[in-house]
Amino acid sequence: MTFRQKHLLGIEPLHPTEITTLLDLADSYADQNRRGIQHKDVLAGLTQINMFFENSTRTQASFELAGKRLGADVMNMGMQASSIKKGETLIDTALTLNAMHPDLLVVRHPHSGAVDLLAQKVNCAVLNAGDGRHEHPTQALLDALTIRRAKGRLHRLSIAICGDIAHSRVARSNIMLLGKMENRIRLIGPPTLMPSGIGAFGVEVFEDMAEGLKDVDVVMMLRLQKERMDGGFIPSEREYFHRYGLDAAKLRHAKPDAIVMHPGPMNRGVEIDGNIADDINRSVIQEQVEMGVAVRMAAMEVLAQNLRSARGPQGVMA
Numbered sequence: 264m265t266f267r268q269k270h271l272l273g274i275e276p277l278h279p280t281e282i283t284t285l286l287d288l289a290d291s292y293a294d295q296n297r298r299g300i301q302h303k304d305v306l307a308g309l310t311q312i313n314m315f316f317e318n319s320t321r322t323q324a325s326f327e328l329a330g331k332r333l334g335a336d337v338m339n340m341g342m343q344a345s346s347i348k349k350g351e352t353l354i355d356t357a358l359t360l361n362a363m364h365p366d367l368l369v370v371r372h373p374h375s376g377a378v379d380l381l382a383q384k385v386n387c388a389v390l391n392a393g394d395g396r397h398e399h400p401t402q403a404l405l406d407a408l409t410i411r412r413a414k415g416r417l418h419r420l421s422i423a424i425c426g427d428i429a430h431s432r433v434a435r436s437n438i439m440l441l442g443k444m445e446n447r448i449r450l451i452g453p454p455t456l457m458p459s460g461i462g463a464f465g466v467e468v469f470e471d472m473a474e475g476l477k478d479v480d481v482v483m484m485l486r487l488q489k490e491r492m493d494g495g496f497i498p499s500e501r502e503y504f505h506r507y508g509l510d511a512a513k514l515r516h517a518k519p520d521a522i523v524m525h526p527g528p529m530n531r532g533v534e535i536d537g538n539i540a541d542d543i544n545r546s547v548i549q550e551q552v553e554m555g556v557a558v559r560m561a562a563m564e565v566l567a568q569n570l571r572s573a574r575g576p577q578g579v580m581a
């Protein structure tokens with residue numbers, strides 16, 4: 264197996280063969296999940312703790328389900344109710360948890376870099392479930408698997424990522440993953456929602472949807488991340504939908520068999536027309552959720568294998 268990482272903190276450190284290893288394993292889990300096949304032995308005897316310092320529906324649920332399908336003991340820490348609220352620092356929380364000897368720690372945090380910091384303080388494998396605007400590696404992996412299954416390949420595709428790029432860890436991880444796999448990436452959005460220095464990422468940037476969507480294979484829409492904005496980024500939601508919301512007319516500029524994606528949660532009528540989101544001939548949004556469970560099973564399996572070999576037969580770290 265070619266996956267050498269101790270943690271899954273981002274797409275940035277991954278080699279393309281490591282990405283392919285994860286996707287191949289996740290692909291077989293996706294098929295087996297459909298057939299209801301169980302694998303309770305894979306993470307048997309391991310403890311998985313989910314720490315979400317930010318709200319989450321899909322990501323937290325699928326990490327929990329993935330762990331349970333593989334036989335881990337899964338615990339969800341209610342971080343709203345934890346000692347963090349009483350002023351404990353992130354590092355103190357990490358050390359407390361570490362003393363309980365978890366094997367897999369799944370962390371989402373509003374600050375970029377917080378998950379990397381935590382990984383340096385604990386003895387277990389850490390999976391980043393989204394840190395600020397930085398990375399969301401399992402989202403990019405599940406998006407990649409969804410694309411690969413729909414298009415039959417994950418290279419030389421033309422992929423448009425549209426909307427609020429500046430505030431999006433999903434966009435950042437996807438740009439890195441899809442770039443490593445040699446796809447053409449187009450970013451479409453108003454200049455106020457484009458990160459500065461985006462040229463360095465080897466992407467094409469468009470302000471106009473009709474131009475940017477021309478002949479693309481994949482249209483990836485992003486949520487307007489209102490919670491990360493401090494005002495003034497868009498004139499109004501109505502105006503935004505008119506210029507950047509994906510509807511049937513704008514989608515006609517893409518290839519006739521282009522697929523539509525969205526990581527969720529969706530603002531229907533803001534970045535995407537509800538009819539497009541629900542169109543089973545174009546939208547793969549439900550498949551993205553399905554692939555999310557499979558990708559998280561694969562990621563936890565490879566990290567658990569690396570953890571077990573680092574610990575050796577006695578179960579202690581070398």
Ligand code: NCD
Pocket residue numbers: 321322393399402432433485486488526527528
């Ligand atoms: C994304 C996230 O939290 O980064 N959602 C998700 O994980 N499915 C995107 C978003 O919040 O818009």
